[in-house]
Amino acid sequence: MKKKTVLSVVVFIDALGWEVLRDRPFMEKELPYRRKLKSVFGYSSACIPSILTGLMPREHKHWSFFYYSPKTSPFGPLRWLGLLPASIVNRGRVRNAISQLVKKFYKYSGYFQLYNIPFKFIHLFDYCEKSDLFVPGGMNRGKNIFDHLQAASVKYHVSNWRNSEESNLAAARDDIEKGQITFAFLYMASMDALLHNVGKESSQVTDKLKWYEEKLRTLMSVANEKYDEVRLFVCSDHGMATVYKNLNLMGEVEALGLVFGKDYVATYDSTMGRFWFHNAQAKQKIVDFLTSFKGGKILSNEELKRVGCDFEESQYGELIYLMDPGVMIVPSHMGEQPITGMHGYHPDDADSDAVLLSNVEPPASPECITDIFRLIRSETGA
Ligand SMILES: [Zn+2]
Known part of the structure; x- marks a missing residue:
């Protein structure tokens, strides 16, 4: 008899907070198991490492991007930019271009952005996300889920977080159609940007949820054609408060x-x-x-x-x-x-709460976003 084929899919939607979903229909039928997860204090730069490692920031050592460390700061050469008029070097586009150059020069594979750190003092700071978090060996300390998946020889798909949601959906679909993988991690980042811009009360957020619903339904029907069982989990890192x-x-x-x-x-x-x-x-x-x-x-x-x-x-x-x-x-x-929406407040604030929605009952009782790591290990045997 042919062995039953099973695919587990974790869809990560940045900033899909428990309070964002309140009073909004979102895949109620497909995902009847709905849990509120406690977030981790910090921004996505702290929460995502916690999701990928099951560890708290003190353990994986990822938190806010910049920290005081003049001895290890790689940014000394940028100091002279502080002599140029702020009206030029502080323009968003200019800052972006400089960030891209620095990223390329130092061969950083992580998310790198200089934001608004004053060039005059940039030599006093170091940066915590120089490496790509979504590959084996990506953590400042500890193992991430990709280390475990690799060690267990699990065939998996993971989105390229640098790409658009459309492109990530297409790439996941391609790999699912081939039928070779047993696990897929789909990364969706646009909800966070939208919530920052329009706030969680906006009807644009409702429309965006409809969009996800449509795309995920299509992806599920492709997966269900290829696999006997598809276990779908939708999760997030934090919510969004209105400023x-x-x-x-x-x-x-x-x-x-x-x-x-x-x-x-x-x-x-x-x-x-x-x-x-x-x-x-x-x-x-x-x-x-x-x-x-x-x-x-x-x-x-x-x-x-x-x-x-x-x-x-x-x-x-x-x-x-x-x-x-x-x-x-x-x-x-x-x-x-x-800006209209912001996160990074106390994890006890209701607007910080994240979610885990699924079509199967999660194995252990997940309470915090760090439990997503344990969930993936139990799904994949990694
Ligand atoms: Zn954000």
């Missing part, structure tokens, strides 16, 4: 009269300020200021430990100031302009 207030935290800290690079160093993500101190007075001044600043809170060491973000040698900041959900730092080192 209601922008605060110039960076400007206020700079107004304290301390010298950046001499007294302290800071980097400002969209939802957190991260600080390193060079003397006790500067630390006291910044702590006093942040304690009275309304719009967020200093995260204690216990809190950072609880959320898996207590890094060795305070790699990502000696002090982390996290904004309240819906409050955004503008301008920041991530961007100069306000």
Whole structure:
């Protein structure tokens, strides 16, 4: 008798939050098992490594892109760009072009973007995602699911995250039609960009869900023709909060009269300020200021430990100031302009919650996005 053929498909939709799906129909019939998953504190640069390794950021060492490390910073040669007028070098297109050149020069295979980090201080920072996360050996520390799949000789398909959703769908379909693989990881990134731009309340989000539904139905029917059983899982990394207030935290800290690079160093993500101190007075001044600043809170060491973000040698900041959900730092080192939706708030906030939807009951009871790693291992035997 011919052996039953089984294909497991994990479709990752960036920012498909539990709250984004609330009151919106999305493949209810095809995916009756629907779970809310706790996200991991940080941006996709932290969440995706956690999904791919089952580890917390403290363990895989991926978190926000930039961290203070003048000794290892590869960006010294870019410092002179700080002498050029900001109106030229800070234009989005120019920054993009420079990012691409740096990426090529250093042969980075990961997602690389200089964002809005000031060139004047760029030699003080290093970057955490130099390697492609979606290949064996892609982690700063630990093994990812692709290491395990390779070791177990599982024949699998994985999207090229650099390509469009259409192109990723077509590539997955091609491999499924050949019938050789037993596992496919489909990567879809556009939902995140859309939610940032229009916010989770927009009807454009509903339309985009319809689009995914249509595409995934087609993909499933192709898979069902080729395989006896197709096990489909749709998952995400985090949700999206609607921004209601922008605060110039960076400007206020700079107004304290301390010298950046001499007294302290800071980097400002969209939802957190991260600080390193060079003397006790500067630390006291910044702590006093942040304690009275309304719009967020200093995260204690216990809190950072609880959320898996207590890094060795305070790699990502000696002090982390996290904004309240819906409050955004503008301008920041991530961007100069306000935006409708943002994530990277506390993982306990409802808008941070991710999802796992499936057509079969997930093997163990998944609670956190790190459980997606264990799910894939159990699906593939890797
Ligand atoms: Zn995002």
